[in-house]
Amino acid sequence: MGLLDNIxxxxxxxxxxxxxxxCFFGVFMGMLMGVLPGIGAMATISMLMPITFYxxxxxxxxxxxxxxxxxxxxxxIASILLNLPGTPSSAIICLDGYPMSRQGxxxxxxxxxxxxxxxxxxxxxxxxxxxxxLAARLALSFGASEYFSMMILGLIAAASLAQHGVLRGLAxxxxxxxxxxxxxxxxxxxxxxxxxxLELADGLxxxxxxxxxxxxxEVMANLMTGQDDRPQSGTxxxxxxxxxxxxxxxxxxxxxxxxxxxxxxxxxxxxGASIAAFVAYGxxxxxxKTPEKFGTGHVPGIVAPEAANNAAAQAxxxxxxTLGIPGDAVMALMMSALIIHGxxxxxxxxxxxxxxxxxxxxxxxxxxxMLLVMNLPMIGLWVRILTIPYRIxxxxxxxxxxxxxxxxxxxxxxxxQLIFFGFVGYLMIQIxxxxxxxxxxxxxxxxxxxxxxxxxxxxxxxxxxxVERPISAGLLFASLAVVILSMVRLRSNSxxxxxxxxxx
Amino acid sequence: xxxxxxxIMASAGAxxxxxxxxxxxxxxxxxxxxxxxxxxVPGSGPDVLARSMSEEFSQALGQPVIVENKPGxxxxxAAAQVSRSKPDGYRxxxxxxxxxxxxWLPKTPPFDPATDFAVVGRVASIPNVxxxxxxLGVKSIEDFIAMAKSKPGQLNYSSPGVGSLxxxxxxxxxxxxxxxLVHVPYKGGKASTTAVLSGEVEMFMAGMPPAIPHIKGxxxxxxxxxxxxxxxxxxxxxxxxxxxxxxxxxxxxxxLFMAKxxxxxxxxTANKALNKALSNAMVIERFKAAGAAVQTSTPGAFAKFVxxxxxxxxxxxxxxxxxxxx
Amino acid sequence: xxxxxxxxxxxxxxxxxLLMVGVAVLVSGWSYEIGTLRRMGPGYFPMIxxxxxxxxxxxxxxxxxxxxxxxxxxxxxxxxPLFRRPLFLIPLAILSFALLLESxxxxxxxxxxxxxxxxxxxxxxxxxVLAVAFAMVVFxxxxxxxxxxxxxxxxxx
Numbered sequence: 001m002g003l004l005d006n007i008x009x010x011x012x013x014x015x016x017x018x019x020x021x022x023c024f025f026g027v028f029m030g031m032l033m034g035v036l037p038g039i040g041a042m043a044t045i046s047m048l049m050p051i052t053f054y055x056x057x058x059x060x061x062x063x064x065x066x067x068x069x070x071x072x073x074x075x076x077i078a079s080i081l082l083n084l085p086g087t088p089s090s091a092i093i094c095l096d097g098y099p100m101s102r103q104g105x106x107x108x109x110x111x112x113x114x115x116x117x118x119x120x121x122x123x124x125x126x127x128x129x130x131x132x133x134l135a136a137r138l139a140l141s142f143g144a145s146e147y148f149s150m151m152i153l154g155l156i157a158a159a160s161l162a163q164h165g166v167l168r169g170l171a172x173x174x175x176x177x178x179x180x181x182x183x184x185x186x187x188x189x190x191x192x193x194x195x196x197x198l199e200l201a202d203g204l205x206x207x208x209x210x211x212x213x214x215x216x217x218e219v220m221a222n223l224m225t226g227q228d229d230r231p232q233s234g235t236x237x238x239x240x241x242x243x244x245x246x247x248x249x250x251x252x253x254x255x256x257x258x259x260x261x262x263x264x265x266x267x268x269x270x271x272g273a274s275i276a277a278f279v280a281y282g283x284x285x286x287x288x289k290t291p292e293k294f295g296t297g298h299v300p301g302i303v304a305p306e307a308a309n310n311a312a313a314q315a316x317x318x319x320x321x322t323l324g325i326p327g328d329a330v331m332a333l334m335m336s337a338l339i340i341h342g343x344x345x346x347x348x349x350x351x352x353x354x355x356x357x358x359x360x361x362x363x364x365x366x367x368x369x370m371l372l373v374m375n376l377p378m379i380g381l382w383v384r385i386l387t388i389p390y391r392i393x394x395x396x397x398x399x400x401x402x403x404x405x406x407x408x409x410x411x412x413x414x415x416x417q418l419i420f421f422g423f424v425g426y427l428m429i430q431i432x433x434x435x436x437x438x439x440x441x442x443x444x445x446x447x448x449x450x451x452x453x454x455x456x457x458x459x460x461x462x463x464x465x466x467v468e469r470p471i472s473a474g475l476l477f478a479s480l481a482v483v484i485l486s487m488v489r490l491r492s493n494s495x496x497x498x499x500x501x502x503x504x
Numbered sequence: 505x506x507x508x509x510x511x512i513m514a515s516a517g518a519x520x521x522x523x524x525x526x527x528x529x530x531x532x533x534x535x536x537x538x539x540x541x542x543x544x545v546p547g548s549g550p551d552v553l554a555r556s557m558s559e560e561f562s563q564a565l566g567q568p569v570i571v572e573n574k575p576g577x578x579x580x581x582a583a584a585q586v587s588r589s590k591p592d593g594y595r596x597x598x599x600x601x602x603x604x605x606x607x608w609l610p611k612t613p614p615f616d617p618a619t620d621f622a623v624v625g626r627v628a629s630i631p632n633v634x635x636x637x638x639x640l641g642v643k644s645i646e647d648f649i650a651m652a653k654s655k656p657g658q659l660n661y662s663s664p665g666v667g668s669l670x671x672x673x674x675x676x677x678x679x680x681x682x683x684x685l686v687h688v689p690y691k692g693g694k695a696s697t698t699a700v701l702s703g704e705v706e707m708f709m710a711g712m713p714p715a716i717p718h719i720k721g722x723x724x725x726x727x728x729x730x731x732x733x734x735x736x737x738x739x740x741x742x743x744x745x746x747x748x749x750x751x752x753x754x755x756x757x758x759x760l761f762m763a764k765x766x767x768x769x770x771x772x773t774a775n776k777a778l779n780k781a782l783s784n785a786m787v788i789e790r791f792k793a794a795g796a797a798v799q800t801s802t803p804g805a806f807a808k809f810v811x812x813x814x815x816x817x818x819x820x821x822x823x824x825x826x827x828x829x830x
Numbered sequence: 831x832x833x834x835x836x837x838x839x840x841x842x843x844x845x846x847x848l849l850m851v852g853v854a855v856l857v858s859g860w861s862y863e864i865g866t867l868r869r870m871g872p873g874y875f876p877m878i879x880x881x882x883x884x885x886x887x888x889x890x891x892x893x894x895x896x897x898x899x900x901x902x903x904x905x906x907x908x909x910x911p912l913f914r915r916p917l918f919l920i921p922l923a924i925l926s927f928a929l930l931l932e933s934x935x936x937x938x939x940x941x942x943x944x945x946x947x948x949x950x951x952x953x954x955x956x957x958x959v960l961a962v963a964f965a966m967v968v969f970x971x972x973x974x975x976x977x978x979x980x981x982x983x984x985x986x987x
Contacts, residue, residue, distance in 0.1 A: 039978065046546035046573065047978055049555065140702040167893065171848050171886045178855055178879050184577070184830070187689050189609065189666040190872040191830045192862060198584060198614055201577035216920065223916035223950050324717045325698050326547075332694065333547030340556060342793050344717035391951040392962055395944040398920065399966050402927045402943060407980045410574050415928040419921045426917075431844045449875045450691065457688050458660060458704065461868030539981060572981045 003129060006358050013058070013359030014366060022059050026066025027367045028374065033067070034074020035382075037084040037215065037397075038207045038404020041071035041330050049337055057341035058356045062363040064334050065317070069121065069364070072313045073371050076113040076306055077382055081106055082397055084215045086404075088439045089277040089309035091210060095161075095436060096294065096301030103297055107241035107383045112299060113306045114375045116255050120307030121368045123259030124266060124314035128361050132318050132350070135267050139319040142268055144455035145465050149475035150268070151448045154275035156479045157282030158437040160486050163295045169437045176441020177448065179204060186450045187457075197413075205414040209442055211401045212421020213428070213435035219394045220426045241379050247299050254284050254300040258307035266312030267319060272327060273312035278440050280308035286485065314364055321345050321357060533593050533770045537568040541586055541597045543579025549693075549713050549794075550579065553628060553758055554598045556790035557781050564777035577614075578606040583761070584614040587621055591763040593770035596624065599761045601669055604814040608821050609667055610830045618811035622766035625775045626801040626809070627758040627782065628791055630712045631731035632673055633741065635724040637700055645727040645747050648707065652683040660686045660705035662696035667826045670696070670709045672817075673730055673754055675824065677709075680749050700724060711756055712737070712795030730754050736797065757813070758796070759806055775803050838894075845891035852883035916950040923947035935985040936975065940967050 014023075026048075033044040044067050052060025075090040080097035093113065100109040127135060142150075155173050162169025182193045183203030194200035258280040265276040284304040285294045294301045319325040324346035326332040335345050343353060350357045385393070405414050425435055459465035467473045540558055542551045554571050562569035574582040579602050586597035603617045615621075634645060642648045652659050663671040666689055678685055688705050690696040697714040699705045701723060708715075709730065716737065718724035726741045732753035734743055744752050760778055762771060779800045781787060791798050801809070821827040855876055865871025923946040930939040941963050948959030974980045 033978075036973075039974075042546065043978065043980070047980075049546070050559070053559070140698075143702060143704045165894070167886060167890050168844070171883065171890065174879055174883045174886065175848070175851060178851070178876070178883065181876055181879070184665075185872040186665065186691050187870070188863075188872050189689075189826075189830060190862060191610065192872055192876065193858065198577050198581050198610070201581065202575060216924070220916050220920050223920070224914075323698075323701070324721070325701070326694060329545050329547060332545075336547045336552045336794070339713070339717070339793055340552065340790050344720055346717040346721035346723065348721045391954050392958065394951070395923075395947045395959070395962055396966060398923060398947050399927070399940055399943050399970065402924055402939075403970060403974055403980075403982075406931065406982070407974070407978075409576070410572055410981060411576075412928045412932055415924060415931075419924050422921060422924070427847075431840060431847065433844065446691075452875075453870045454688055454690075456867060457686065457869060461866065463867070570979065570981055 006354075007129065007362070009355060010358030010360075010362030013355040014062070014362035018055070019059055019062055019359070019363065020366065022055065022063040023066050023363050023367050024370055026063035027070035027073075027371050030067035030070025030072075031074040031371060031375070034071035034086065035077050036404060037078055037082075037086055037211060037401050039407055040075065040086045041068045042333070043407055044071065045330060045333055049333065052337050053340070057338060057343055058353075058359055060337055060341070061334065061356070061360055062367075064337060065360060065363065066367045068330055068334070069310065069313045069367065070371060072310050073114060073117050073375060076117070076302075077110055080109045080113065080302075081382060081385055082215070082393075083218045084397065084401065085210055085439075086207070088206075088210065088274040088443050089305065089312075091214065091436050091439050092277045092281050092305045093302055094214060095281070096296070096298050099295070099297035100302070101386065104240065105297065106386055107379050108243035108247055109297075109302060110379045110382055111241065111243050111376065112247065112251060112303050114372060114379075116251065116258070116303035116306040117310040118368055118372045119255045120259040120262055120310040121314050121364065123256075123307070124263040124311040125361060125364050125368075127263045127315060128318060128364070132322055135315075135318050138264075139267050139323060139325060141471065143469070144451040144458060145469050145472040146475065147268075148448060148451040148455055149466060149472040149479070150265075150275065151444045151451070153475050153479045153482070154278055155437075155441060155444060155448070156482050157279045158440040160482055161278070161282045161285055161294070162434050162437055164432045164434065166486050168433055172433055172435070172437040173441040176438040176443075177445040179209065179438070180442045180445020181449075183446070186446065187453050199411065199413040203446065204442075205405065205408060205411070205417055206443065207408045208405045208414045208417035209421050210439055211405055212418045213425035213438065215397060215401050216418060216422030217425025217429055217435075219397060220422060221429045222390065223394065224426075241383065243299075250299045251303045254280075254304035255307040257283060257287075258304035259311045262308030262311030263315045265308075266315030266327075268327070272316060273309045274440060274443055276308040276312045277305035278436075280304040282482070286482070317360070321349055321360075533773055534565055534567040536594065537570055538562075538565060538593070539595050540569050540571050541582050541595055542571060542573045543575060543582035543597065543600070543602075544573065545575045546573055548575075549630070549711065549756075550598050550600050550758060552713070552794050553791065553796060556794065557627070557784075557787045560781035560784045560787050561777060564780040565774070578602040580606050580614055583607075583617075583621075586761065587615045587764055589763045591622070591765040591767070593762055593766050593774060595763065596774065597621075597761045598627065599759050601756045601813065601817075603761075604810065605667065605669060605672075605817045605821070607814075608818045608827045611828050613828075617814045618807075620764050622762040622764060622771050623803050623807035623810060624760035624762055624771055625778050625803055626799045626806045627760060627778070628796040628798050629731075629755040629757045630796045631729045631735050631755045632670060632709045632711060633715050633719070633729045633735070633738065634707065634709050634727040634744075635697070635700055635715050635719065636707050636727060637703060638722070638725045639703070640706055640725075642725075642727070645742070645744070648727055649681050649683060649748055652678075652681075652685060656684045657686060659707065660688050661707040661709070662688050662690050662699040662705040663708070664691070664693050664696050665689050667821060667824075669754060669756055670711070672820055672824070674707075674709045676752065677744065677749055680752075697724070716795045737792065737795065757799075757809075759801075759810070771803050841894035842891055845887045845894075848887035848890065849884055852880050852887055855880035855883065915952070919946055919950035923950075931982065933986060936970060936982045937967050937984050940970055 029044055033039050045064055075086045076093045078084040079090045079093040080101050083094050083098045085091035085094050097109050159169035159173045160166055182200055184191050184201050191201055261280050262276040266272040284300045285291045316327045320331045326335050338345055402415055405418050455465050540554050542554050544550055558569045558571050583603050586595050589595045607613045642651055661674050693711045694714045696708050697710055700708045719726045728744045728747055729735045729741050730744050782798050782800050788798050859873055859876035862873030863871030864873045923943045927939045927943040944963040948954050
């Protein structure tokens with residue numbers, strides 16, 4: 001059975017009026033909901049899941065999948081326009097996307113992320129078509145020690161992308177890891193730092209942390225400095241919406257590298273997308289001849305992570321469908337939708353339901369084209385949000401953030417956490433500490449500890465397990481290389497007079 | 505124009521008055537949508553069951569049923585909240601065996617499952633199934649016990665956490681058969697299953713839902729189930745009771761609960777609607793696909809069962825030295 | 831504000847804050863069992879993290895001091911005269927949303943949240959704030975309650 005057979009089978013299966021309609025509905029809803037802070041793929045899918053009971057399983061799956069990757073497109077829009085990331089992977093889009101927006105270049109930024117999303121998705125779809133069953137095996141070759149080493153690499157990358165020095169980045173990663181300790185410890189179940197409240201037993205709310213540190217803190221900082229009473233851009237001209245040729249010229253390399261990284265890391269169940277986005281960003285910054293431009297609205301800083309996290313979102317389907325291992329909560333939800341229909345995701349799914357599998361892959365292609373076509377004309381609309389004066393916009397942001405945080409767990413307690421992290425974020429802006437590495441640390445913290453401890457239980461206490469296994473050793477070696485490179489760069493920078501010291 | 509305005513004002517006033525008066529007078533439960541609270545994230549075991557029956561439950565009640573996810577502390581955040589909510593029958597909690605286990609782990613138990621709820625009725629039960637990789641080279645549960653005996657302290661087993669049903673079940677099996685296995689906790693049943701698939705651990709006493717696809721696909725081998733009777737979906741797999749743990753049975757159960765003090769008439773109404781929904785062939789089929797067997801009961805019978813389970817697991821946790829430690 | 835301080839002082843403050851966090855973790859994590867490398871207790875990781883944060887805090891204070899102010903004050907905004915209203919009103923707005931939502935409903939929660947936060951900006955006049963508040967009541971009700979069917983009640987009485 002050749003590649004072409006699979007592709008044609010897939011497109012044959014996907015090109016029915018019903019499937020196209022549901023695909024469109026899925027990607028459209030996903031994109032819109034992705035824009036709303038906090039309301040991501042998860043909330044939308046759990047709302048629309050009952051629909052899938054009444055349509056054939058492949059149609060339902062195509063719709064749910066559309067919501068999932070559609071939300072990835074939408075997520076970066078709020079990050080660019082308002083500094084409101086819904087997930088850690090879109091938090092990194094804030095770093096360069098929001099500055100671009102402040103320079104009046106929100107239009108090109110959204111254009112470029114849309115383009116990068118599209119290209120990144122295609123890398124992963126290509127991977128799905130060619131090596132899906134093989135790639136799935138990679139997911140199983142990752143044990144506790146490999147996960148631990150990969151997370152170390154992700155965290156080192158996050159620390160090194162900090163703008164005000166590796167030390168500060170590292171400090172933020174550790175603070176994030178500490179915040180991740182809150183809740184019940186996986187190995188023993190002990191409640192740590194919960195201050196006796198049952199609500200904290202599962203840890204802090206990730207959405208509250210992200211929205212507090214980025215959104216609420218930004219609102220407070222803007223109001224305190226009082227500089228933001230502008231209508232940010234008076235009129236919107238078509239010319240301001242599309243990127244310049246110079247912008248486009250900077251995209252090819254970063255998108256290709258981001259796409260490949262995302263496609264590979266996305267296969268790994270768990271936190272593939274966030275790690276991929278952070279590593280892609282860190283990687284581009286290392287490679288760049290002008291690393292000081294990152295964080296000031298630099299084009300590779302948005303396209304590389306965006307390509308990476310969309311590629312990861314598509315690749316995440318590989319372990320879910322071929323192994324029955326869901327990478328995250330959304331994938332678990334999709335699996336249960338299939339199971340209710342009597343389809344057991346697992347190694348047999350490609351053989352037993354070829355038209356379902358290849359039809360889904362084909363629908364990714366169709367859905368991504370739809371998203372691209374749909375998104376580009378909407379850029380003008382999104383940018384128009386910025387013509388609203390800030391003094392009217394910020395109360396709206398605040399209400400949306402509150403509802404978004406509440407809706408994730410239907411919990412008022414999560415909204416209260418938002419206040420705390422708003423204050424913390426404001427303080428961090430004042431003393432030049434960055435929230436992005438903290439957020440990755442927070443997300444990876446529990447996993448890092450869990451896998452570290454598990455690896456040592458499995459090795460009966462031998463630390464050598466981390467270097468004896470080849471993949472783990474390779475990842476640790478790469479982390480070490482990043483550290484050494486940063487130190488070398490730090491030294492050479494402090495010698496040359498024209499580059500401001502501590503700039504990175 | 506002035507007249508019109510007066511008419512509008514007067515009718516608006518009358519409407520408000522009517523609503524106020526009508527409110528408590530006609531209290532034929534249910535008169536507005538009922539919320540079905542799930543204590544875990546969308547896609548989790550209890551969530552799948554709740555969504556699989558919400559449509560039919562709603563038809564039987566004659567009001568919409570809204571599924572609300574309120575995850576936290578193995579479902580006990582939601583359980584504690586429903587237990588203390590207004591006893592009017594509009595917040596119904598789909599409780600799991602965790603209510604009878606996890607509540608005894610914190611230093612101050614958030615509730616007592618036997619006394620702090622109005623018990624509506626049983627929904628389903630899901631037995632555990634012992635799975636190993638086919639590559640391990642054992643064909644039966646007896647083989648596995650023999651292998652464990654020959655390699656004391658070398659085989660690993662996964663579980664979704666200390667004090668989980670799966671952990672305590674495996675512990676009981678080890679004690680009865682005098683074997684020594686190393687416990688490796690994971691986050692959730694799916695991750696624990698993956699660990700067996702990838703060969704990181706040798707064995708897992710899994711819940712049905714994450715294991716079934718792999719058993720059917722041949723990537724995992726089922727050795728025994730934990731229920732008293734054999735499980736309909738896996739008729740060839742023996743029970744633990746008939747093999748290595750005579751007299752043993754432990755299943756994850758699901759049931760509906762309301763706030764303490766909910767009037768008996770409301771509980772009765774909900775129980776009838778629930779049992780009607782659970783007799784629907786579609787619901788039975790969806791449950792089966794999720795690895796669950798539908799079970800119905802009267803409120804009284806289920807309340808008795810919950811009380812027994814609660815004291816059983818409390819005692820078990822005390823013996824393991826886990827009760828009141830968090 | 832703090833941003834305007836010279837690099838040295840700022841590094842000192844940053845380091846001290848981080849040091850406080852690290853020490854707090856070490857002190858409050860003391861009660862958890864440390865365990866052994868073979869089977870770590872719940873206290874093992876917090877100890878490592880607390881200690882490394884303290885170490886990095888000290889490094890920030892010592893190493894960053896040698897660097898020039900020029901690089902460090904890069905990117906600082908020029909602050910206007912102190913205007914502290916937002917620091918009280920924004921958290922208060924979120925707090926009132928949280929307190930009102932489940933006991934009174936979405937409508938009052940949105941109204942009060944916007945009402946309170948709106949006046950964090952001096953130039954906002956009440957008709958504008960009121961208009962935004964009512965527009966958002968309609969929008970959130972339509973999108974979140976009717977559209978997304980997020981379980982929130984509009985009005986509780």
